[in-house]
Amino acid sequence: MTLLTTAVVLLAVVGAVHLLFTFGLVARIRELSELQQHGGGGHAHNTHVPRPGTVVRPFSVTGTDGAAITEADLDGPVQVGFFQVGCGPCRMLSDALVTAPPAARFVSIVHGDQDAPDATARQVAKLGALGRVAVIGVDDPVLTAFEVVAFPTLLHTHSGVVTASGTRLDDFADVTGAPTQVA
Known part of the structure; x- marks a missing residue:
């Protein structure tokens, strides 16, 4: 039993x-x-990127050209990419963007590596082909302004409002002015 x-x-x-x-x-x-x-x-x-409709808060970051980049520079369709030096997915995304540049203006925000200035310089040079570039450090206020918490993050904005966001080019398949996936 x-x-x-x-x-x-x-x-x-x-x-x-x-x-x-x-x-x-x-x-x-x-x-x-x-x-x-x-x-x-x-x-x-993706829950790690800002949602469409997010309003970009006021920010100011100095570009590699010495001029300030602020929320006022997002006055039309602008694509903003956030990259980190030494990040494999960031490198793959930046390579794809250089191969198939977006139609919209492009701004790159690069989280630099103080211990690898050559790698930071290479990343800045590569992304410079797309448009303006700014190098930031840890916990830079620009990350808070865009609500970015992970790298890479790719945003499509229009007049300071996020209209699309993601971490891959195919997240932007339906966005006018966005880069297209390269076969």
């Missing part, structure tokens, strides 16, 4: 665990469905 009791208890425990996993899976599917519906373009929105 103890063998039968043990089997019934074990079966009940396995069934309960299975039921909990099923509820968790259903909840996650609903969450992803909501993200897809509200993220636009049929893609779930």
